[in-house]
Amino acid sequence: MSLYDLIIKNGIVCTASDVFPACIGIKDGKISSIAGNLEDHLALEIIDAEGALITPGGIDAHVHVDERLKLLGEVADTMGDATRSAVAGGTTTLVAFATQDTSLTGPKALSDSVKLTIEDYVSQKLYCDYALHLILFSVEKSSVTGKNILDVQLQNVYQDYGVTSVKVFMTYPGLQLSDYDILTVMYATRKNGFTTMIHAENGDVIKWLIEDLENKGLVQPYHHGVSRPTILEGEATNRAITLAQTMDTPILFVHVSAPEAVDVIRRGQTRGMKIFAETCPQYALLSEEDTRCHHGVSQGNEEDPDQFIGAKDICSPPLRKAACQDTIWNAMDNGTFTIVGSDHCPYLYYDKLSNASKHRAFSDTKNGEFRYIPNGMPGVGTRLPLLYSYGLLQRRLSNVTKFVEVNCTNPAKLYGLYPQKGSLLPGVSDADLVIWYPDNAKKSFASKPKVISNKLLNHKCDYTPFEGFEISNWPRYTVVKGKIVYQEGKFLDNATGTYLKRMPSEMCAPRDRWPYPELRPGYVPS
Numbered sequence: 001m002s003l004y005d006l007i008i009k010n011g012i013v014c015t016a017s018d019v020f021p022a023c024i025g026i027k028d029g030k031i032s033s034i035a036g037n038l039e040d041h042l043a044l045e046i047i048d049a050e051g052a053l054i055t056p057g058g059i060d061a062h063v064h065v066d067e068r069l070k071l072l073g074e075v076a077d078t079m080g081d082a083t084r085s086a087v088a089g090g091t092t093t094l095v096a097f098a099t100q101d102t103s104l105t106g107p108k109a110l111s112d113s114v115k116l117t118i119e120d121y122v123s124q125k126l127y128c129d130y131a132l133h134l135i136l137f138s139v140e141k142s143s144v145t146g147k148n149i150l151d152v153q154l155q156n157v158y159q160d161y162g163v164t165s166v167k168v169f170m171t172y173p174g175l176q177l178s179d180y181d182i183l184t185v186m187y188a189t190r191k192n193g194f195t196t197m198i199h200a201e202n203g204d205v206i207k208w209l210i211e212d213l214e215n216k217g218l219v220q221p222y223h224h225g226v227s228r229p230t231i232l233e234g235e236a237t238n239r240a241i242t243l244a245q246t247m248d249t250p251i252l253f254v255h256v257s258a259p260e261a262v263d264v265i266r267r268g269q270t271r272g273m274k275i276f277a278e279t280c281p282q283y284a285l286l287s288e289e290d291t292r293c294h295h296g297v298s299q300g301n302e303e304d305p306d307q308f309i310g311a312k313d314i315c316s317p318p319l320r321k322a323a324c325q326d327t328i329w330n331a332m333d334n335g336t337f338t339i340v341g342s343d344h345c346p347y348l349y350y351d352k353l354s355n356a357s358k359h360r361a362f363s364d365t366k367n368g369e370f371r372y373i374p375n376g377m378p379g380v381g382t383r384l385p386l387l388y389s390y391g392l393l394q395r396r397l398s399n400v401t402k403f404v405e406v407n408c409t410n411p412a413k414l415y416g417l418y419p420q421k422g423s424l425l426p427g428v429s430d431a432d433l434v435i436w437y438p439d440n441a442k443k444s445f446a447s448k449p450k451v452i453s454n455k456l457l458n459h460k461c462d463y464t465p466f467e468g469f470e471i472s473n474w475p476r477y478t479v480v481k482g483k484i485v486y487q488e489g490k491f492l493d494n495a496t497g498t499y500l501k502r503m504p505s506e507m508c509a510p511r512d513r514w515p516y517p518e519l520r521p522g523y524v525p526s
Ligand SMILES: [Zn+2]
Pocket: 199, 254, 255, 316
């Protein structure tokens, strides 16, 4: 019997703290040892990394796939599709979303919502493991005693399914929670050690601006961004920080795009608050100009411009001015952003008839007004390669440890998956890793892509907003739980992905700092 199933040699092992040349020995799906040298005869299979970087597999903790309640309408990718695209781009764990089913009530309401979601994915071929956040868009009882109902519901969803994070919205009609209800959520998430994820945009102001723009006839894709200026993300972020301060609750802002939001997050962190934040590659690399197709800057044939093509780049928060990109990169490098997620939300574009198409903005009597364009873009397959080329190699990220930290290790720590996921710790971590192509190699590799094209991504989506982006590297091998699932552009038949139960976040313990001691839960007047 061999000591190892697989040895990877001649690689540079990169973690969030260290970078060093070593061999990795893998046994039974786990990292078994990391050593200066491991003899070939000890393993059944050898991979020669040829001097390339070896990083932990990416963890993409912000992925939307088709789910039973279709909260975002129909989308193109199933969980299976998203995991396939993920591993092709070096990501080996996804955290997607289960939606609260408001037809269910009582102590098991949230637990049953998650159960039904997992059941939908059981029969799908999954290329990597996944976990679920819970989207909460209504509290069962909107009163101060409602917090006790939610408390029990969260206890159950953790005990039954290991869910330890909830996402709430400060925008979107039908999903938006009031400040009052957000306090209820924060009470219960704090008590149960859950991570509270916040989509921060001022929904009431956005609603007014959309109606005003419509009255002016300004309804093109570009105006989506006009209706959601950066100051509204800054305001909502600041307000959520105030709520978190009132309730002594650590919080996490997802998909941060606005410099005003970065500023208030940074200030709060400097004051010692537990504020975490995620950004996405699209805010670092795309801009509102990409949505401007109606203004003569067609991205298609100049003779016959596609007047709707900017819809491809519609997401919320929207793409910002190109001048904002430096702020995003700097905040990624200086620790203001804890993690990078993709916010993969795959709608079709060229298929105009599907319910999962951006063109559903033309269904019934609609005329493609931006209010009806589904918000979201694909990205689970491009996140890691884009960050490698544009972040690491172009020195917007100071070093490879930062690349690993924001893409692999911090998502695992923030969402209770560490150290099983997110690192390469012998005896502890799953053998989820990426072997890149050697940078500066003398020989050329026919299988190494030079530009991003949609067919590279292996999702169901029929476009990528990053089409034509030049890239300097791409995952050469993606290994999931010790098995090669993707090698030099091809999939191997080794898909063994499954649902992951999580622990409470090790980052999100509250600090017990209250504006007044009387506000502490359980305070009894003496
Ligand atoms: Zn969101």
